[in-house]
Amino acid sequence: MKVTRNTVKSKIMKTIVSKSVKAAEQNANSACLWFFNQPEPPKDLKKLRKF
Numbered sequence: 001m002k003v004t005r006n007t008v009k010s011k012i013m014k015t016i017v018s019k020s021v022k023a024a025e026q027n028a029n030s031a032c033l034w035f036f037n038q039p040e041p042p043k044d045l046k047k048l049r050k051f
Contacts, residue, residue: 024048 028041028048 021048 024045025048028045
């Protein structure tokens, strides 16, 4: 199998996307303490909630 720059780049981009979606899910499922004053999350982020 020949490894080209495009295949490596696409694998790296897929990894970055999956990691960022996982981080967004964790952020959507967590709550902030009252003194940190967490801003209102975007509506699209609420779709990722697991509970």
